[in-house]
Amino acid sequence: MEHSVIVIGGGVSGMTAAGMLAQQGFNVTLLEKEAETGGHAARWDRLFPDRKKASEVLDFIRKGMSRVKVITGITVVNITRNDKEFTVVTRGQVADGGSQMADIPHPASCIPHPASCIPHPASCILLATGYELFEARKKEEYGYGIYNNVITSAELEDKFRSGSPILTSEGKPPARIGIVHCVGSRDEKVGNLYCSKVCCVTGVKQAIELKEMYPASEVFNFYMDLRMFDRHFEELYYEAQQKWGVSFIRGRLSECAENPDGSIIVKTEDTLTGKPLKMTVDLLVLLTGFVPGRGMASISAMLGLTTGADGFTNSADSHTLNNSTEIPGIFLAGAVKGPVSISESIADARAAAIQIEVYLNSDKPGND
Numbered sequence: 488m489e490h491s492v493i494v495i496g497g498g499v500s501g502m503t504a505a506g507m508l509a510q511q512g513f514n515v516t517l518l519e520k521e522a523e524t525g526g527h528a529a530r531w532d533r534l535f536p537d538r539k540k541a542s543e544v545l546d547f548i549r550k551g552m553s554r555v556k557v558i559t560g561i562t563v564v565n566i567t568r569n570d571k572e573f574t575v576v577t578r579g580q581v582a583d584g585g586s587q588m589a590d591i592p593h594p595a596s597c598i599p600h601p602a603s604c605i606p607h608p609a610s611c612i613l614l615a616t617g618y619e620l621f622e623a624r625k626k627e628e629y630g631y632g633i634y635n636n637v638i639t640s641a642e643l644e645d646k647f648r649s650g651s652p653i654l655t656s657e658g659k660p661p662a663r664i665g666i667v668h669c670v671g672s673r674d675e676k677v678g679n680l681y682c683s684k685v686c687c688v689t690g691v692k693q694a695i696e697l698k699e700m701y702p703a704s705e706v707f708n709f710y711m712d713l714r715m716f717d718r719h720f721e722e723l724y725y726e727a728q729q730k731w732g733v734s735f736i737r738g739r740l741s742e743c744a745e746n747p748d749g750s751i752i753v754k755t756e757d758t759l760t761g762k763p764l765k766m767t768v769d770l771l772v773l774l775t776g777f778v779p780g781r782g783m784a785s786i787s788a789m790l791g792l793t794t795g796a797d798g799f800t801n802s803a804d805s806h807t808l809n810n811s812t813e814i815p816g817i818f819l820a821g822a823v824k825g826p827v828s829i830s831e832s833i834a835d836a837r838a839a840a841i842q843i844e845v846y847l848n849s850d851k852p853g854n855d
């Protein structure tokens with residue numbers, strides 16, 4: 488019998504793994520809660536470190552997905568396991584696949600609701616539910632949602648993607664721009680001790696892009712440490728300083744306030760000089776970090792998966808079984824396990840697809 492794989496999550500990792508598995512001949516259904524696939528990458532304009540268009544990466548991945556059945560706009564409401572087979576019940580599916588699934592019984596633990604709930608059989612499940620961005624309003628002292636000229640890095644990407652000039656809320660090109668690192672990450676106050684890993688390089692990339700748009704502007708990155716961990720990241724940091732004159736100030740912002748003209752006063756301590764610093768910027772960009780995806784808590788509860796203190800899902804072994812869980816037939820890929828870059832997400836999804844293929848082609852019990 489042809490094995491069925493359900494991939495939950497239609498971001499970069501889910502799409503990549505789904506495409507690979509379908510190309511290997513498995514019957515793959517990808518379930519996505521949003522109306523479109525693409526995840527956070529669909530919101531991004533250019534990627535670090537080479538500033539390749541995010542849309543080109545997504546187009547490449549989508550080309551490999553022609554055999555994947557994609558169902559969007561749904562919520563997973565129930566997952567049950569019967570020996571080595573699973574049933575995933577979705578709600579909100581409009582029409583696609585409904586008639587094909589009509590003879591699959593609803594699990595006993597799921598109250599049937601035939602009009603909007605559809606059961607999907609699966610030999611295994613890949614969880615690629617990704618992450619959410621930290622809610623910037625929780626850092627009240629930065630004034631997001633209160634001051635118009637405080638925006639998030641994702642909102643800045645929206646503006647880059649639209650191709651329109653970046654302007655302040657007063658319609659002026661910003662002459663001074665602040666970029667704040669570690670918003671919602673490495674922060675005991677909000678309960679997130681971990682580093683989100685990719686926001687440093689995002690802040691450097693965005694600083695360069697702002698300087699490209701407004702060469703006469705001044706751009707300041709307020710950082711705790713710069714974590715330029717991957718190939719070519721450090722070079723990008725050098726480029727930001729040496730070619731574009733971006734300033735880097737070591738210190739965490741303590742508070743922000745708004746001037747009558749809409750500009751933002753920022754206060755920090757420059758921890759390299761040990762002196763307090765107060766300055767005014769026209770636009771303040773908050774590099775919001777990763778937090779665990781909202782939908783994952785209920786899926787973890789349904790399956791009995793464990794999470795770490797950071798809320799991200801645990802794999803069976805972070806060294807040797809990083810795409811497996813302790814439940815045979817349930818696999819993980821991408822940012823469901825913690826912060827990752829897009830290239831890491833793609834690589835991890837490919838690793839997960841191979842693990843799943845080995846599992847499905849094996850007669851032995853267990854998933855590795």
Ligand code: SF4
Nearest residue numbers: 669672683684686687
């Ligand atoms: S990558 Fe940089 S900005 Fe992001 S949490 Fe880590 S240190 Fe902070």
